[in-house]
Amino acid sequence: MSAAPPITATLPEPRADWALFLDFDGTLVEIAERPDQVVVPARLRPLLGALTEALGGAVAIISGRHLDGLDALLGSTRPALAGLHGLERRSRDGRIHRPPDHGDQLDGLRKAMHAFARQHPGAIVEDKGSALALHYRSDPALEHAARALIEHHCESLGDAFRLQSGKQVLEVGPAGHDKGTVIEAFMTEAPFQGRTPVCLGDDVTDEDAFAAINRLGGHAIRVGTDRPTAAGYELASVNEAYQWLNRLARQLQPRH
Numbered sequence: 001m002s003a004a005p006p007i008t009a010t011l012p013e014p015r016a017d018w019a020l021f022l023d024f025d026g027t028l029v030e031i032a033e034r035p036d037q038v039v040v041p042a043r044l045r046p047l048l049g050a051l052t053e054a055l056g057g058a059v060a061i062i063s064g065r066h067l068d069g070l071d072a073l074l075g076s077t078r079p080a081l082a083g084l085h086g087l088e089r090r091s092r093d094g095r096i097h098r099p100p101d102h103g104d105q106l107d108g109l110r111k112a113m114h115a116f117a118r119q120h121p122g123a124i125v126e127d128k129g130s131a132l133a134l135h136y137r138s139d140p141a142l143e144h145a146a147r148a149l150i151e152h153h154c155e156s157l158g159d160a161f162r163l164q165s166g167k168q169v170l171e172v173g174p175a176g177h178d179k180g181t182v183i184e185a186f187m188t189e190a191p192f193q194g195r196t197p198v199c200l201g202d203d204v205t206d207e208d209a210f211a212a213i214n215r216l217g218g219h220a221i222r223v224g225t226d227r228p229t230a231a232g233y234e235l236a237s238v239n240e241a242y243q244w245l246n247r248l249a250r251q252l253q254p255r256h
């Protein structure tokens, strides 16, 4: 993180040649006690529509959730999407890019996580097929035991899988993909190619995205103020993120 630019108070002036990458949980929706309890604000869908129009379609949501779960939350809005922290994505033209599923290799860990959740009511298993998440938001004291359990299983899984920490969650999924690699993939194709990438995110896993954005000469904006970051800019909350994105959409609105 030594190459991180200092946080700049003034955010960059919106430009029509930006490509916008938006994290979901903690950036576009407030964090909830459980993954299935998030509330998608009514203002999100019109905002995504306005941003997509203003930026020539170059808007993507990049999340740790899987694509189907994101589509269910977003309803008829069908933006470019990346799921499972970059493992899978949907291009603007609707093509799905997803490596073969080796989620069955996680069966041992899957069973162990479910047994752990049965023993500890504060733990929740989120099974995303190719990846598994063990949440402990309802009982943060479980982090140590949850991590020990997962690390034990990761030893036998080898290098093909990696453990990622997030907000009160530990996730195991295929190695070699992250939010940085998926932004780089989007930037090779229309309508993102040739634009300046801009990314908003709140979590540790968004730091991979911020590092890629910095390499690509774009603007990384961290939502929240709770830890060190590679982002050069900061917005204090989900609400501030909405205010700034609304201003962006208004300022760049194409004149008809």
Ligand SMILES: O=P(O)(O)OC[C@H]1O[C@H](O[C@H]2O[C@H](CO)[C@@H](O)[C@H](O)[C@H]2O)[C@H](O)[C@@H](O)[C@@H]1O
Residues within 6 Å of the ligand: 023, 024, 025, 026, 030, 031, 032, 033, 034, 035, 036, 038, 062, 063, 064, 065, 066, 126, 133, 135, 137, 166, 167, 168, 169, 171, 203, 205
């Ligand atoms: O990349 P994101 O879109 O930010 O997704 C990261 C993870 O978000 C979800 O978990 C987090 O949000 C939950 C709902 O607010 C919260 O209960 C949990 O404690 C957070 O870790 C989602 O459930 C995960 O699959 C995503 O990887």
